[in-house]
Amino acid sequence: KAGVTQTPRYLIKTRGQQVTLSCSPISGHRSVSWYQQTPGQGLQFLFEYFSETQRNKGNFPGRFSGRQFSNSRSEMNVSTLELGDSALYLCASSSGGQGISDTQYFGPGTRLTVL
Amino acid sequence: GQQLNQSPQSMFIQEGEDVSMNCTSSSIFNTWLWYKQDPGEGPVLLIALYKAGELTSNGRLTAQFGITRKDSFLNISASIPSDVGIYFCAGQRSWEAAGNKLTFGGGTRVLVKP
Numbered sequence: 001k002a003g004v005t006q007t008p009r010y011l012i013k014t015r016g017q018q019v020t021l022s023c024s025p026i027s028g029h030r031s032v033s034w035y036q037q038t039p040g041q042g043l044q045f046l047f048e049y050f051s052e053t054q055r056n057k058g059n060f061p062g063r064f065s066g067r068q069f070s071n072s073r074s075e076m077n078v079s080t081l082e083l084g085d086s087a088l089y090l091c092a093s094s095s096g097g098q099g100i101s102d103t104q105y106f107g108p109g110t111r112l113t114v115l
Numbered sequence: 116g117q118q119l120n121q122s123p124q125s126m127f128i129q130e131g132e133d134v135s136m137n138c139t140s141s142s143i144f145n146t147w148l149w150y151k152q153d154p155g156e157g158p159v160l161l162i163a164l165y166k167a168g169e170l171t172s173n174g175r176l177t178a179q180f181g182i183t184r185k186d187s188f189l190n191i192s193a194s195i196p197s198d199v200g201i202y203f204c205a206g207q208r209s210w211e212a213a214g215n216k217l218t219f220g221g222g223t224r225v226l227v228k229p
Contacts, residue, residue, distance in 0.1 A: 004157070033215065043158075043203065043219035056214035090157050094215060102215055106150075106157035 002027065004093050004107035012113045018079040021110045025072050025093030031055075032074035033104060034066060037088040046089075049074050050096045078112075086114045118142060121204050121220030127228040128194045136202060136223040137188040144206030147180050147187035148217070152201045161202075162189070191225075199225055 005024045013019050025032050033056075034046040045058040049068035066076040072093075078085055088111050092104035121138045128134050138147070146165055150158035162173050164180035164187060171178055177190045187206075191198055204220040207213070 031215065033217075035217075042221050043205075043217075045216045045218070048215060056216055058216065092157075092217075103148075103160060103163055104215065104217060105160065108155070108157045 004091055004105055006089075006091050006107040006110050008110060009108065010111045010113075012115060013081050014115050015081055015083060017081050018077065019081060019112060020075050020077045021089055021091075021112070023074045023076075023091030023093075023107060025074070025091075026105060029093040029095055029105075030072050031094045031096035031102070032068060032072065033092045033094070034074070034076050035090045035092065035106075036060075037090055037109070038086075043090070046076065081114045083114050085112065087112060118218050119204055119206055119220035121223055123223055124221065125224040125226060127226050128198065129228045130195060132194050133190060133192045134194055134198075134225065135188055135190045136204075137186060138204035138206075138220045139186040140206060140218075141185070142206075142208070143184040144218075145184070145209050146207040147178070148205040148207070149176075149178050149187070149189045150203045150205060152203065152222075154200075158203055194225075196227060199227055201225070 007022045031050045033048040037043045048056040052068045063079045068074045088109040090109045091107045094102045094104045119138050149161045152158045162178040167184050168182050169180040175192045201222045203222050205217040
């Protein structure tokens with residue numbers, strides 16, 4: 001079974017631009033969660049999508065948004081990029097069940113550098 | 116920022132040694148997870164713990180879910196060079212409180228002794 005895939009793997013943008021990252025979950029998984037990883041703040045939860053709806057949200061500004069398509073693929077968008085948005089953005093997929101054993105599997109991440 | 120205190124922040128291992136790391140929190144978690152991340156990759160799940168007091172093994176790895184639900188530890192026995200990497204603990208609260216959001220520790224960087 002193929003794992004979680006993320007594209008692109010690397011991106012370089014300049015301040016003020018916007019960026020869209022893509023995530024394809026494991027086949028059959030309906031939940032996609034996004035995390036930001038930086039050296040200073042570690043791994044932080046951005047949001048989760050299930051059945052094309054945002055089901056859960058972390059403490060990030062409105063410049064960070066996402067969506068999910070009917071095939072469970074998800075995109076996240078960051079508008080008006082700031083230098084501090086440079087990070088590894090990780091996507092995790094799970095079956096989406098509302099239980100403690102709904103394990104999340106991570107993709108390789110997209111490394112975003114903002115200049 | 117993260118709410119899980121993971122220690123040590125880094126450690127050196129010599130092949131054959133046993134190593135351990137732990138995670139503590141001021142809050143209760145219903146699930147504890149341990150992930151390993153290699154350079155340029157996403158975290159890979161090593162062990163999942165769902166019940167207070169649970170002790171679970173996966174090969175040379177053993178992890179325990181603390182009885183208070185506020186801590187967990189991971190042991191690696193007889194370490195080998197490929198154990199090098201960054202290990203993260205992660206906690207999940209109840210579905211009602213936080214959905215499937217994972218809260219991560221700051222990581223333990225495992226390095227080989229020169």
